[in-house]
Amino acid sequence: VQLFCCQLTTDFFSGAERFSLNNAADPDVGTNSVKNYHLSASDNFAIEIQTGRDGTKFADLVLKRALDREQQAVHNLILTAVDGGVPTRTGTASIIVRVLDVNDNAPSFDKDQYVVDVMENSPIGSLVIKLNATDLDEGSNSDITYSYSLYTSERTQMMFNLNPENGEIRVKEMINYEDLKLYEMEVIASDKGPTSLSGQCRVTIQVTDMNDNHPEISIKSFQSPVKENVATDTVIAVVSVSDKDSGDNGQVDLHIPENMPFKLRESSDNYYELVVSEPLDREKVPEYEITFTVTDRGSPPLCDNETMTLELLDVNDNVPQFSQSFYTIRVMENNAPGSLLSSLTAFDPDLHENQYLVYFIIEKEIANTSMSMLFSINPENGNLYALKTFDYEIEKEFLFHIEARDSGSPPLSSNVTVHIIIVDQNDNAPVIVSPWRAHGSVVEEKIPRSTDKGSLVAKVIALDTDSVHNSRITYQFLQVTDASLFSLDQYNGEIRTMRMFSYKDSRHHRLVVVAKDNGQPALSATVTIKLLTMPLEYDIFSDINLYLVIGLASVSFLLLITILVTIVLKCQKPKHSKTAPPSRNSVISERNSTIADSTLVSNDAYWYSLFLAETRKGKLVVRQPVPKGSRYIVSSIPRGTGLSETSDSAASTLQVGLQLICVFFFFDMP
Structure with a gap:
C-alpha cells in the first residue's frame, strides 16, 4: 500500500469534498483481492468505498467539515486496505493532509484600548508604546502593517510617530502639558493577504505635568501716588496669580517683603488685594518698592516676581521745627544798627508749599517799646537784625518769641524763645566817689603825727558802671612823697601807715592814687590826696x-x-506835717x-x-x-x-x- 499525501486549502469546505486516493494493489484475485478500506478515526475526514466496473475496490477521502489551519495545520490519517482472503490480510497507507492557509484571520491587538502616560518635555524620539498585533494566518496573510485611522487628529499624528512595521509610537515633537493634556489615537493593523483583513485599537496618551512653568503675576490695578495720610485698609493694588502647571506644580503662594506697612488679602480665587496695614509717613519713607513674589509648590519650586513703586504725596502734617528750643544770643553793646544778630532757621520736613516758611516776631512790649521797634526778622530766611544801638548800662537783656509758620492749608506753626543778652564793653571809666573832692581832684586830709603804724589814713573808693568783669578796680600809687611811710592796698584802696611819723618826716605829703578797671583796654581815674600831719603839741592826751x-x-x-x-x-x-517830710x-x-x-x-x-x-x-x-x-x-x-x-x-x-x-x-x- 502506498503512502498518500495531499494538501487542502484551509477552511475550504463545499459540501462533501472528495479526494481520490490511490487504490491498494493486491496480486491475489477473486475473493482474496482488496475487499474493503478502513480510515483511522477522524472528525474531519471519512472514506467512501467505490467499486469499479471490473469490481475493483477503491476509496475516496471525504471532507466531513471545514478545516481550520490555525487550529490544526496537518492531519495524519491511516488508510487500511483489507482483502477478502482467509485469513485476511491488510495493507496500510499514511495519509498526510496539510491544510493550506487562507487569509481568514484579521490581525488583533491584546487590548481594545491602551492608556499610556508620557512626561511632558520628553525627548523627541523617545518611545511611548510599542503596539503588537497578531494574525493567526501565515505568510503574507500574517504580515501586518500599522497605520492611523481617519479618526486620529492631525495634531496627534504631528505629535507622535507610528512605525508601520513594528507598531512603535514615538515622540515626534516636544510635548507641552499646558498645550494639551490628553491625546487619543486609533491604530489599525492590516495584514497583506489577497483580501486584506485588519484589526484596530484605541490608544490614549496622558501627558504627565512637569513643573516647567513659572507662576505668573498680573497687576490688575495699581494706585500711585497716594497721600501719606491714606486710611488703613485702603486698597492700593489688585493682583492675580496663575500657573499653567497642574497639581502641586500649579498651586501658588503670593508674598510681599516683610517689615512693610502693607498686607495681602485674598479677595477671590487667585486674586489678591494689597491694602495699607499701618499709617504711612512720607517724611520717613517717601516711596516704597513693593515686590510681589509668587512661588509654586512644585519640586523644585519655581517663582516669579513683579516690582512696583508706590509714591507718597505730602500732606501738611509736620510743624516747623527749630534746631533749638531756646536761643541765647549775645550782642556786644554799642552795636551798629541793622547788624545781623543770628539766623533762626526752622526746618519743615514737608514738601512744596507745606515746607515754605515765614518768620514773625511775636509782639511784646517792654517799657512801652514794641519788640518790632528793637529787632527785625527776615520773613523768608529767619535772619534776626538789631534796629538800634544797645547800651549795657541801660538795657541788659530782652526776652521774646519768634514764630515760624508754613504755607500749608491749614498752616502749621511753632515758636521759639529768644534771649538777647547785651554784652558789656569797657566804655565807662571808673569814678572816684571817696574821698570827696569838692573842687578839682585834690583832697586835703589831716592826721596826727602820733598815728600808729598800720593806721588807716584814707580810703579811695571808685565805682565803675560796667559789668563785673570790666568794673573790677585795682588801686596803685601813681605818685607818693615817701614810699616808706605809706602803703596802698590794691584791692580795697586803703592807705595805711607803714611806720610811725618821726620828727624828720615832712609835715606835708602828696599821694596820687590811680584807680584802674579790668577792661581791655583799661580805663582809669586819679585822685590827689594832700596829707597834713598835726604837730605833737596838739596831742593833748596820751x-x-x-x-x-x-x-x-x-x-x-x-x-x-x-x-x-x-x-x-x-x-x-x-x-501830719504841712510839708512832705x-x-x-x-x-x-x-x-x-x-x-x-x-x-x-x-x-x-x-x-x-x-x-x-x-x-x-x-x-x-x-x-x-x-x-x-x-x-x-x-x-x-x-x-x-x-x-x-x-x-x-x-x-x-x-x-x-x-x-x-x-x-x-x-x-x-x-
Whole structure:
C-alpha cells in the first residue's frame, strides 16, 4: 500500500469534498483481492468505498467539515486496505493532509484600548508604546502593517510617530502639558493577504505635568501716588496669580517683603488685594518698592516676581521745627544798627508749599517799646537784625518769641524763645566817689603825727558802671612823697601807715592814687590826696588816756540816747506835717562833706571808710537798708542837726536811733 499525501486549502469546505486516493494493489484475485478500506478515526475526514466496473475496490477521502489551519495545520490519517482472503490480510497507507492557509484571520491587538502616560518635555524620539498585533494566518496573510485611522487628529499624528512595521509610537515633537493634556489615537493593523483583513485599537496618551512653568503675576490695578495720610485698609493694588502647571506644580503662594506697612488679602480665587496695614509717613519713607513674589509648590519650586513703586504725596502734617528750643544770643553793646544778630532757621520736613516758611516776631512790649521797634526778622530766611544801638548800662537783656509758620492749608506753626543778652564793653571809666573832692581832684586830709603804724589814713573808693568783669578796680600809687611811710592796698584802696611819723618826716605829703578797671583796654581815674600831719603839741592826751576818755564818753552817750529814745517812743504822737517830710533814704549834707549831695549805695568797705572820714568832720553817718534788698543807703548829716518828724512808725524811729548810737559808739573809738 502506498503512502498518500495531499494538501487542502484551509477552511475550504463545499459540501462533501472528495479526494481520490490511490487504490491498494493486491496480486491475489477473486475473493482474496482488496475487499474493503478502513480510515483511522477522524472528525474531519471519512472514506467512501467505490467499486469499479471490473469490481475493483477503491476509496475516496471525504471532507466531513471545514478545516481550520490555525487550529490544526496537518492531519495524519491511516488508510487500511483489507482483502477478502482467509485469513485476511491488510495493507496500510499514511495519509498526510496539510491544510493550506487562507487569509481568514484579521490581525488583533491584546487590548481594545491602551492608556499610556508620557512626561511632558520628553525627548523627541523617545518611545511611548510599542503596539503588537497578531494574525493567526501565515505568510503574507500574517504580515501586518500599522497605520492611523481617519479618526486620529492631525495634531496627534504631528505629535507622535507610528512605525508601520513594528507598531512603535514615538515622540515626534516636544510635548507641552499646558498645550494639551490628553491625546487619543486609533491604530489599525492590516495584514497583506489577497483580501486584506485588519484589526484596530484605541490608544490614549496622558501627558504627565512637569513643573516647567513659572507662576505668573498680573497687576490688575495699581494706585500711585497716594497721600501719606491714606486710611488703613485702603486698597492700593489688585493682583492675580496663575500657573499653567497642574497639581502641586500649579498651586501658588503670593508674598510681599516683610517689615512693610502693607498686607495681602485674598479677595477671590487667585486674586489678591494689597491694602495699607499701618499709617504711612512720607517724611520717613517717601516711596516704597513693593515686590510681589509668587512661588509654586512644585519640586523644585519655581517663582516669579513683579516690582512696583508706590509714591507718597505730602500732606501738611509736620510743624516747623527749630534746631533749638531756646536761643541765647549775645550782642556786644554799642552795636551798629541793622547788624545781623543770628539766623533762626526752622526746618519743615514737608514738601512744596507745606515746607515754605515765614518768620514773625511775636509782639511784646517792654517799657512801652514794641519788640518790632528793637529787632527785625527776615520773613523768608529767619535772619534776626538789631534796629538800634544797645547800651549795657541801660538795657541788659530782652526776652521774646519768634514764630515760624508754613504755607500749608491749614498752616502749621511753632515758636521759639529768644534771649538777647547785651554784652558789656569797657566804655565807662571808673569814678572816684571817696574821698570827696569838692573842687578839682585834690583832697586835703589831716592826721596826727602820733598815728600808729598800720593806721588807716584814707580810703579811695571808685565805682565803675560796667559789668563785673570790666568794673573790677585795682588801686596803685601813681605818685607818693615817701614810699616808706605809706602803703596802698590794691584791692580795697586803703592807705595805711607803714611806720610811725618821726620828727624828720615832712609835715606835708602828696599821694596820687590811680584807680584802674579790668577792661581791655583799661580805663582809669586819679585822685590827689594832700596829707597834713598835726604837730605833737596838739596831742593833748596820751594814747591810754585818750582811749579811756572816748570809752567813757561813748558809754555815757549811749545811755543818754537810750533813755531819750525810750521817752520819745512812749510820748510821741503821730502828727501830719504841712510839708512832705524827707524820705527815709534822703540825704542831708554840707558842701564840705566827703560824699556827694546824694544817696549812695554802699558796701561794707565803703561804709567803713566813710565812718573814718566823716567822724573827723563832725558828721553823723547813717546806713539804712534798701526796702527791696540787702544793700544799704548811706546818708551823712551834721552832728548838731536833728531828725525831722516823719510819719514812720515807732519801729522806724527806733531803728534810726539805734543806728545813730552804733555810729557814735564805733567812731569815737580810736
